[in-house]
Amino acid sequence: MNTTATLMDGKAVAQRVLDTCAQRVQHIKQQTGVKPCLATVLVGDDPASVTYTRMKRKRCEAVGMQSRKVELPTETTTEQLVAAISELGNDASVHGVLLQHPSPPHVDERAAFEAIPAIKDVDGVTIHSFGAIALGVKGSGYDCCTPGGIMRLLKAYEVDPTGMHAVVVGRSPILGKPMAMMLLAANATVTICHSKTKELPTLVEQGDIVVAAVGRPEFVKGDWIKPGAIVIDAGYNEGNVGDVEFDAAAEKASMITPVPGGVGPMTIATLIDQTSIGAARQLGLDLE
Numbered sequence: 391m392n393t394t395a396t397l398m399d400g401k402a403v404a405q406r407v408l409d410t411c412a413q414r415v416q417h418i419k420q421q422t423g424v425k426p427c428l429a430t431v432l433v434g435d436d437p438a439s440v441t442y443t444r445m446k447r448k449r450c451e452a453v454g455m456q457s458r459k460v461e462l463p464t465e466t467t468t469e470q471l472v473a474a475i476s477e478l479g480n481d482a483s484v485h486g487v488l489l490q491h492p493s494p495p496h497v498d499e500r501a502a503f504e505a506i507p508a509i510k511d512v513d514g515v516t517i518h519s520f521g522a523i524a525l526g527v528k529g530s531g532y533d534c535c536t537p538g539g540i541m542r543l544l545k546a547y548e549v550d551p552t553g554m555h556a557v558v559v560g561r562s563p564i565l566g567k568p569m570a571m572m573l574l575a576a577n578a579t580v581t582i583c584h585s586k587t588k589e590l591p592t593l594v595e596q597g598d599i600v601v602a603a604v605g606r607p608e609f610v611k612g613d614w615i616k617p618g619a620i621v622i623d624a625g626y627n628e629g630n631v632g633d634v635e636f637d638a639a640a641e642k643a644s645m646i647t648p649v650p651g652g653v654g655p656m657t658i659a660t661l662i663d664q665t666s667i668g669a670a671r672q673l674g675l676d677l678e
């Protein structure tokens with residue numbers, strides 16, 4: 391690889407977020423005697439999802455919080471899932487509830503997400519959290535974790551999106567759409583692309599910031615990247631491959647995220663951080 395692009399080290403930045411979070415958790419425990427707790431809910435046994443939820447619980451414990459594992463069989467109905475999530479919602483010892491995406495296809499995932507009380511939606515997946523992001527309401531709801539983690543990474547590398555043209559490829563409710571809203575809130579001019587977009591390469595070529603959130607290995611080609619662009623690869627496909635043709639893109643970009651070690655660790659760190667913030671909110675602690 392022959393690149394001059396700065397590698398955006400999500401692992402290192404995530405560790406700094408987790409270190410600060412551990413101090414906050416310590417403060418919460420000293421002030422209230424309560425150990426913040428994240429509940430992870432997994433439906434089915436998809437190996438990648440099993441790994442992700444395990445990693446999330448591990449990070450949780452590494453900063454001094456508790457985690458609770460709820461695993462439900464693949465055939466769980468929407469009603470049963472909603473009931474399990476509601477129970478966690480009503481449990482005062484649980485401060486954050488995460489439903490691992492994707493749920494099996496027969497489940498109405500939106501209904502399940504909406505069963506998470508807004509104050510415990512530390513993964514930022516409810517309509518409430520999305521609305522808060524879209525309307526720029528601070529202190530209500532939580533950032534959706536992957537785009538929230540990307541914004542933290544941009545900040546850590548002193549990237550101010552103001553006036554930049556950001557091109558987001560993908561419009562899923564948990565990634566592309568909230569990403570576009572956050573970049574808009576940060577004063578970028580935003581183009582959102584999806585499977586029906588025409589002349590995608592021409593649009594990507596205009597991006598000062600390009601976010602790839604498609605779910606197809608090396609979908610965004612290196613020769614679509616404008617020289618000097620900042621390339622964020624949110625994709626994570628089999629074989630540790632992202633959604634961007636990394637080597638070719640790195641030759642054009644000024645900054646680029648690696649896969650793995652870029653966006654993934656930032657997603658988890660954001661979740662853990664927001665769980666501690668959620669616990670503080672629920673326990674009436676003022677962290678400002």
Ligand SMILES: NC(=O)c1ccc[n+]([C@@H]2O[C@H](COP(=O)([O-])OP(=O)(O)OC[C@H]3O[C@@H](n4cnc5c(N)ncnc54)[C@H](OP(=O)(O)O)[C@@H]3O)[C@@H](O)[C@H]2O)c1
Binds near residue numbers: 560624657
């Ligand atoms: N690192 C992390 O923490 C993390 C977290 C979540 C997801 N991810 C990864 O991010 C990627 C996207 O995840 P997701 O959940 O957002 O996926 P998704 O729900 O499948 O959404 C994919 C998006 O890509 C668009 N798309 C598909 N084919 C396209 C094409 N030919 N041209 C332009 N756009 C196209 C789709 O458009 P339509 O809307 O028109 O169908 C859709 O909006 C995956 O690789 C996933 O593993 C990583």
